[in-house]
Amino acid sequence: MFLKKCRMELHSNKWLYLMFLPVFIWFMVFCYLPMGWMIIAFQKFDIVKGIKDSTWVGWQNFETVFKDPYFFRLLKNTLLMNVYGLIFGFPLPIILAIAFNEIQRKRFKKVTQTISYLPYFISSVVVMSMVINFLSPDGLVNMVLNKFGMDNILFLQIPKYFRTIFISTGIWQGTGFSAIVYMAALAGISSEQYEAATVDGAGKFQKMLYITLPGLVPTIVIMLLISLGSILNVGHERIILIYNPAIYETADVFNSYVYREGILNHRYGYTQALTIFQNVVGFVLVYTANKITRKLDGTTLW
Incomplete structure (x- = not known):
């Protein structure tokens, strides 16, 4: 009976499943199949011997993770990067989406939306190269500072500037x-609500406060839950492109450390244990936050 229902479902929606097939293959190859390599977290993995013949060490790699002298520095930097990113970066797409929603001239709206999307499609290598050029001793920023009689600042050599630079470029x-996600949510709000509010004498601010924002709440909650899942993951690609030993104090995070120790120093078992720790913490945070939001307003990921 079950197989018959599956065949009927596949036959009736065959084109949809065919379109989904590349996505399914991508997730299987790059997300699910690599999970088998999690076992190396419990081994002293030797790339020549392979998984089968590598020495089993049990929880030793996890013990090494928590005893690592750099562990708490990595934890602090990773948390601060994500927390600051949430505080300063999370509200901006919501504000931008609401601003776009209020624009009446369609041509101007399309142009501004396109301009705001473009930076996302610029390669991280290009973005970080721009940052290096602008902030170098003879770059644009220091040239402006010199015009005002100020000395050059070595932005990429002083630890206290790194978080601001990294978070700003990410934003x-x-x-x-x-903002596209929130624009889609705004499109789902019935225009009749705005018309009724206009009849009742509500202004733009009141419409935003009592119609627009409540309509965005479920989307905001979902996006926040997803963000919590990566609270111990920071995109290391941009970090690796501009950091150096002089700013490890504030720039080094779990993912950059995994790259340096795992790829460059060949400590595969250790870095796999560190990655599992990150993912377990992320799952616990998402699961807990999901249960809380379910009780508060019924909005959940699952």
């Missing part, structure tokens, strides 16, 4: 694209 690159 600039991703805000416009992230």
Whole structure:
């Protein structure tokens, strides 16, 4: 009976499943099949011997993770990067989407939306190269500072500047694209609600406060839950492109450390244990936050 229903479902929606097939293959190859390599977290993995013949060490790699002298520095930097990103970056796509929603001139709206999306499609290598050129000793920023009689600042050599640089570039690159999700949610709000509010004498601010924002709440909650899942994951690609030993104090995060120790120093078992720790913490946070939001307003991921 079950197989018959599956055949009927596949036959009736064959084109939809065919379109989904590349996505399914991608997830299987790059997300699910690599999970088998999680076992190396419990081994002293030797790339020559392979998984089968590598020495089994049990929880030793996890013990090494928590005893690592750099562990708490990595934890602090990773958390601060994500927390600051949430505080300063999370509200901006919402504000931008609401602003786009209020624009009446369609041509101007399309142009501004396109301009806001463009940075997302610029390669991280290009973006970080721009950052290096602008902030170098003879770059644009220091040239402006010199015009005002100030000395050059070595932005990429001083630890205290790194978080601001990294978070700012991330916000600039991703805000416009992230706003698309909220624009889609706004499109689902019935225009009749706005018309009824107009009849009742509500102004633009009141409409935004009592119609637009409540309509966005479920989407905001879902996006926040997804963000919590990656609270211990920071995109290391941009970090690796501009960091150096002089700013490890604030720039080094779990993912950059995994790259350095795993790929460059060949500590595969250790870095796999560190990655599992990150993912377990992320899952616990998402699961807990999901249960809380379910009790508060019924909005959940699952």
